[in-house]
Amino acid sequence: MANPERQCCACRQVHPKGELLRFVLGPNRLPVLDLRDKLPGRGAYLCPRRACIRKGLQPKGVPRALEAKPPEQSAEELRIEALDGLERLLREQLGHAHRFGAVVWGSDRVTDALSAGQADWVLIAVDAAQRTVTDMCSRAGGDRVFRAPAKSELGGVLGPAEVGVATVTHPRMADKIQALAVRWNRLREENGDGQG
């Protein structure tokens, strides 16, 4: 499957496009964060890391790549905006996949989906028990496990009161949700409450 790569305007490393923050030129020649990857025009990309956001908002980074003015937000404001926006999109896209019948939840059913090759990553609520995390990391592989909003929030999207573990079985939806989860996890790890 095509997985285009883009260069971060700050550290100059190349990463899959879906794992980077995309900016486009917006109104008043200001850069706009495009979390849905939908806005038209040339994009400029940054790693979802505090250091790259800080450096990338300097005139030589995103503003120069887009011929834009420097953004009005600080790097930290932008990081929080991206974190909140990605969390909202993660819930929205999970809800969409759920209505499509493409979300499986609960440790046993997620394990079955992994074994059957119907899924290849796992979302685990940030407040799930550590043994759940350890268990899922051994089943899916540590780099295939992503933290997700709290159990009650996943439950709010999927129906039961609380959901600790979930995955998505529709390949295209799974890719989209995984890309949101990767960015959300990287940004969140630097909040100080992440799993490092």
Ligand SMILES: [Zn+2]
């Ligand atoms: Zn970077």
